[in-house]
Amino acid sequence: MRFFSLLLLVGSMAMSVQAADAQNWLSRLLKAEQRQSFQGVFVYERNGSFSTHAIWHQAGQNDGESRERLLRLDGAPVEVMRVDGRLKCGSSAVADQLIEGEGPWPPRPLDPQKLAEWYEIRMVGESRVAGRSAVVLTILPRDQYRYGFELHLDRETSLPLKSLLLNEKGQLLERLQFTQLDTSTPLTKDKLEPGPACQPVEVLQTSTPKQGAWRSEWLPPGFTLRSMHTQPSPVSGENITYLMYGDGLARFSVFIEPLHSALVEDARSQLGPTVVVSKRISTADGDMMVTVIGEVPLGTAERIVLSIRASEEQADR
Template sequence: MRFFSLLLLGGSLVMPAHAADAQNWLSRLLKAEKQQSFQGVFVYERNGSFSTHAIWHLIGQNGGARERLLKLDGSPAEMLRVDGRLRCVSSTSADQLIEEGVWPPRPLDPQELTNWYELRMIGESRVAGRTAVVLAILPRDQYRYGFELHLDRETALPLKSLLLNEKGQLLERFQFTQLDTSTTLAKEKLEPGPACRPVKVLDAEGAEQDSWRSEWLPPGFTLRSAHAQPSPISGETVTYLMYGDGLARFSVFIEPLRGVPVEDARSQVGPTVAVSKRMATADGDTMITVIGEIPLGTAERIALSMRAGGEKAD
């Protein structure tokens, strides 16, 4: 692909200033996400499957953000976030949007990223009728994939993101087809529909201290968010923990089994792995499922490292 061809041909000519320029653009992106209201339509491609989504993102006068996402094709799905915290989802399809990372785009802290990635400016492009600058984000170890990120030259909002493996093969695409940053958002567009089910937001730090925690994580990964909601199948409360390194991320789902016979499982489709492990706890058997864009062996190690409350490894 063009991304890795440019890196191979021009890698020896890349100057330190290019890395500084890339960091500056990521800093602009951080500010844009906190200050810029917008609405638009984007497509999401993964493993040869496409979906289309509408997004409304409103920054209030106090700086708070309210964001609604609506799936426009296939199974209906909707979710609402307020100040970055999930408030409601409408279906298991919406849950999949969270698991797969369809939205929001991965939060990028340039200072944090340089610990695990190399940043480079590699050119310009045009996306959704808007001029963009193109950044390469290259992993420094085997735990992460590389990214090609296209940022709107006017606002620094992400117009397009490509997830690429070490051979430059496309694993995942997020791309706006329409983006409006000037029209005032209608209030009704920010209100969830009746099918959007409330979720219980957990304190990320307390979620690990009081209920579940991981005893091993890949370097650089920390707990970023947590929430709980009823399972649409069993009705049991499922705890959801999301871990990230500032770019890559994976999720851990914890569900009480209450005697239900479930076997361990592992699978991989494209860049996404899923590992489920049955674990005995003081409150009964629990299913631990790890889903994310990480090596299969890493996901299995994470699943086995999960502990309930004050439990310790044997």
């Protein structure tokens, strides 16, 4: 018996060592993107779409600015350029619906400690991607409200070489995978200059709604409000309330648009990893269409859409 519990103890220690190791890799990944310059080509694949892209990444060392340029290589060129993490320019496909990136909700870096509350991070083996040897991590959800990831990190630099999004049955929802990565050749200046497809970014005019004008009675554990705006719809001119929630890895957006007396059905749809669920709700200000869009399971989105409420204050108005 004693032997058995000793075995258990050693076993659990080995497990926690292994988990710590996996967390270490995740921390190294975060540092790698800040410190390591690289250039490469990757593919992105989801249900119904396959595309190829190039990336040039200049780490901001010795008080130089960090620069990153991404360019879609097939079809219409889609391009994005970031300087010191800020969007400098972008094609309309990637930047025409942007609302302020700064403000009360600055981007939060991935926090491996916090992530471990909602995901189990494990090192599961080794692989080879883009001709480089890699370490395989799985980031699996501890509940059924989010998806899991499989990450293949470059053994030498910790850069992510392959990232798979998996549903609860282990089915692949999307894949981002490098086919070529160069971490040693210095980047030439012309590769870090935006091309003609990269247009200056105009952010949409927004205002901040009253705190708590809308809320969700239920959220999957770990998800918090990351952003909240109201803005006129480019389609109808109606004021749309926009909320974004995240758990540090997965994100979903909530759109609330007044319907007035329009007859509109509830709807749902799935685009690769992204689910869309729309549902009509009644408020004191008339009927609204609530739409939840995010990289979360359908059940999660359905439950959120049913939990959105207008605040009492608004209802009294």
